[in-house]
Amino acid sequence: MATSSTSPKPSVGILSIGDMGVGIARLLRHHGYEVYTVGAGRSQHTLNRIKSAQIKALDTDEALVAESDIILSIVPPRDAVATAQRAHQACHSHTAIKRRQERTGLGRKLTYVDLNAVSPRTTRAIGALFSTPSNHLPTSPRLQGIRRSFSFHRADSESEQPELQPVGVDFLDGGIIGGPPSLREDQTWKRPSIVLSGPRHSEVLPSDFTELLNVRVVGDTIGAASALKACFASLSKGMIALSILSFTTAHQAGVLPALEEHLREFNPGALAAAKSGLTGMPPKAYRWVDEMRQINETFVEEGGFGKDVLGETHGVFDGIAEVYKLIADDTVLGEERVESRKRGTEVSDVVECIGDGIKAKKRKVAGDNWRRNWS
Template sequence: MVHADVGIVHPGAMGARVAAQAVAGGARVRWLPLGRSAATRKRADELGLRPAGSLTELAARCTVILSVCPPAAALDVARVVAAAGFGGVYVDANAVSPARMAQIAEALADTGATLVDGGIAGPPPRTAGTTRLYLSGEATAVDEVQGLFRNTLLTPVTLAGPIGRASALKLAFAAYNKISYALAAEASALAESHGVLDDLVDLAAHLLPGTPLAAPGQWASAGPRAWRWGPEMEEIAEASRGSGLSGALADAAAHTFERWQAHKDDGTVTSDRLIADLRGE
């Protein structure tokens, strides 16, 4: 087991489960309860996370800090951690573009901190074999982070090369996976407007089994997560344009997810409601 002091900012649904795997690996994981909700506090307590009084304390006591937050906040979080004087290993495990990761590296450049690029693929880790943490960057720092999660439910995978590689892989996978949810929703809305939605689902179950199109309840799960997925699509669009692509698919998906932001974390929202939202009803 690895006995290390690790900080986490901020332990939402994904971040808390990632932090819990570091705890399972033997680390002492601290977080910042100031200003966080009662639900977040309860979750952190249940998962064995230890409270820190301030970011300055977190930066001073921890050798590794994990950033798992909405992509739009990733750069600001890095700047705040840098201002706190952190000089250890900073793992940005957010769904950001390689260009954004370069900005994060610049924010940390004068602190003495070492940046590791992380990309989480899969759901919050609760069972073995479902979730991977891809890592790229300076080899010694990557090895240190990999050691935190060895033999846990979160599988660390090293990508040889500089920062930006893990982020690129994460976004490429998310482009295929999450845009498929938006596409299924748009196709379902089109079919519903002509009274053939049930027929579409039946056809998809026959020819495309296991896809979101074949299971409205599956693509409807994007509704509660749209507030996070929309900014992620913007990062994908930026990365696409940086690679000479148009980014139009990701822009369109971002527009779809934007229509669902009122359903943040609402696990009861239905596909019918989300179709109505797409029509502006």
């Protein structure tokens, strides 16, 4: 792909349109890029987002592959594998192949950038998917553990046709550090850092595109960007999890005001970070469950902090994943949306909701145990 500023802007497909996806879409649209996504099967809430951001909604994955020069995968970690499988299958569709050839000519590759918060091991397996003709991921127990049933939005069944060469894919590893892009009052953009790694990155992504998205290349190998993202997120989201444990326990013990008083005097930075993290966390907790598990895998696989080194305590971030799972599944905080906050905007309400969730979870577990013992 040409990198000259005089070349036509590449068309960009985004899967999917969550808070980060719509922020990046708005940034790209503001600067004249065509942005596509798949609208079929999405909620009315998401369809409204798509319309408000002036994104073109397509009916199938095949159409997205055909119309996009670059696809950005920005989904919850639990969906990263299934989303890659969707794109991979669409690249083998006769409909997509023919339409893409009409639009770009023969041999034009698609660039697929995985920007999800997954481990280097998962990223490498996804990358391997695009380099093999198989419709299945390489065998991996861990991948099987995070795969999620996904509803494919495919074109109608194609009749028997001569074999066509699948759409070629250049795969890049990425991660997003920071919040979604947003337009400031002075009409400049606040942007996160998009870290990127992989071969031929400078050849397959135009320089204007990477500058606009604030891309920072951290290596030529698949997995480097994912490792950096995991290490960064472990500090920020790990600290929020510790704040959940600390502040909720202080509330339950009746010493929360005293905890805040002592933090204000002896560690004001920690108090400010804890308050911001606790009140900002609720709408995102469900996304962080699998991200914490992927971080744990990164620490084991890349850092060497496995069972042979740390014993049975090696799954520290697997435990943190359960903290966020409690928030998402067993408290009213899990129902929050970024655009329409109702609960958890104050620390006192966050810990109150978590305390109620703990009680409800204990009652549920006790009831399940009673039923098992009775039977």
